[in-house]
Amino acid sequence: MAERISRVGCNLIGLEIKFRRNRQVSAIYRALRLIFPVILVGTLADFVNQTWLQRSGYYYQTLHVAKWAFQLHLLRQYLGLLSAGTLGLTAILMAFAVSFYLVAPATPLVRDRLMAGVIAIIALKSLNVNRQSVLSNHSVQWLSSNLGLSGILVGVLVGLLVGNGYRWLINHQDPEHEHLEQTVGVVGLWLVVLTGLGFIWVSTQTVSLNAALLTLARWPFQLPHSLGTLLGFGLLTGTCQWLGILGPIASVGGQSIEAAQNLAAVLNHSGWQVPHPITLHTVVDVYATSGGPGMVLALLLAIFLVRHNSAQRRMGWYCLVPTLGNFNAPLLMGLPVIFSPLLFTPFILAPLVCITLSWAALVLHWVPAVAYPLANGTPGILQAFLGTGGNWGALVLAVAELVISTAIYYPFVKWAGIAEEAVNHESKIS
Incomplete structure (x- = not known):
């Protein structure tokens, strides 16, 4: 073995x-x-x-x-x-930085590197405008709601497009011509082309590029009362988070109504008989998102258990406070988990295991379903305990799932640290 x-x-x-x-x-x-x-x-x-x-x-x-x-x-x-x-500027920062770092090896001139980043920002903004303000010839209104954490993937894609294109133009510049003239030509060409692409998108689509990606992610999970639907939603959420679409992916129809009905049943009747024991909230939100989507609190514990990699442990300490409050963005971006093929498996697998165990425990009536509302930032390990009015079985289940998730993460975190050390060693030698 x-x-x-x-x-x-x-x-x-x-x-x-x-x-x-x-x-x-x-x-x-x-x-x-x-x-x-x-x-x-x-x-x-x-x-x-x-x-x-x-x-x-x-x-x-x-x-x-x-x-x-x-x-x-x-x-x-x-x-x-x-x-x-x-x-709120995460997508803009990513577009600038990715384009900058793609162009950096191709030219020693800081001006070209910075210009590539600036053009990426302009391109990203051209894809995030109010459609009606453009088509009605009024003052153009920019959309800022799509440029935050949920727009990381779009920022990366725009940065890759602009960075690779600008790099290709730099590599095909004529060394006999004045650099300023060539820079003006390259910048002008890029701005005309990218603005044209943005105008075509605005003219033909009713939503921004980032909103379109989020719309594609909104699968028809209506009233997720089956294990398969809950697992599908968990898989979807984890994949989107891994791709850099952070934040809530989709709201499942009827959840707020079901939560209200569960609470009313507990308050108005003796015992703990709720009409909707299996919902997205009672299974996924409460048991499978400790530390944030992906059971990131288990990832943090695994980082502290892997003692040979000091860089990982420092990152864990930096991200400790927000992770305890279920804010997972710093750890996903700092480690990073985003786009890492090695960490993709535990990031998806740990929540799916927790969803399965929680669903089984609720179906077999080993633990009651959460009915009480939970405040923002409630530590993930306490959500089930507080939401059930202090049921110790729910707390034991949450702790057991955290331990299992940590065990799932542990070998992958160890391997990720070895890979990072190897890559850093290669970069120092080169």
Whole structure:
């Protein structure tokens, strides 16, 4: 068995190393490392705002923040601005950085590198405009709601398009001509072409590019009462998160009504008989998203258990606070989990195992279904316990699933650390 695991590990490590050597992937990973501090600060601001300062926050309610904190309204405004000014520009930052790092090896001139990033930003904005403002010849209105964490994939795609195209033009420049004239020509050509593509999209489509990707991800999961539907939704959510579409993917019809009916049944009747024990909330949200989608809290524990990689452990400490509040963006981008073929398997597998175990426990009536509403930022390990009014069986199930998920993550985190060290060693030698 040990030889089999070792063989599988070697194959996955080799795949990860080969994947990271690719020029396109290397540019994406360097971009993720570049913007990680911005994402971390923005997420911490969002975490404090939502969980400590808002009435729906877990710490606001449990620590009675309103009784001892001053200037809550001012703090909410400030942290809201800080999180919007960082997380709200994630797609723009990714487009700029990916394009910049793709062009960097092709030219020693910082001007060309920066111009490639600037053009990527312009291209991304051209795909995020208010359709009616363009077609009605009024002042163009830009859409900012699609440029946050959910737009990472679009930012990467635009950065790859512009970076590779600009790099090709640089490699085919005539060395006998003035560099300024060629730069003006390259920039002008790119702006005309990309703006034309943006205009075609706006003229023919009713949504932005990012909204179109999210629409494709919205599968018809109506009233997910079957195990297959819950697993499908978990697979969809995990895949989208791994591709960089962070945040909520789709809302399942009827969930808020079902949650209200469950709560009313518990409050108005003796016992704990709820009309909808199997829902997206009672199974997936409560048991399969500890630390955020992907059971990221288990990933964090696995990082601390793998002691030989100090870089991974430092990243774990940086992301500890937001992960405990179920904000997973810093860890997904800083490790990174996004686009990592090695970490894709546990990132998908751990939630699916938790969904299966939770569904079985609810069907067999081993634990009651969650009925009480949960505050924002409630620690993932406590969600089932608090949502069931303090049922110890629900807590035991949540802890068991966290342990199982950590065991699933552990070997993959260990292999990811070995692959990262190998890639870093190669880069130092070269």
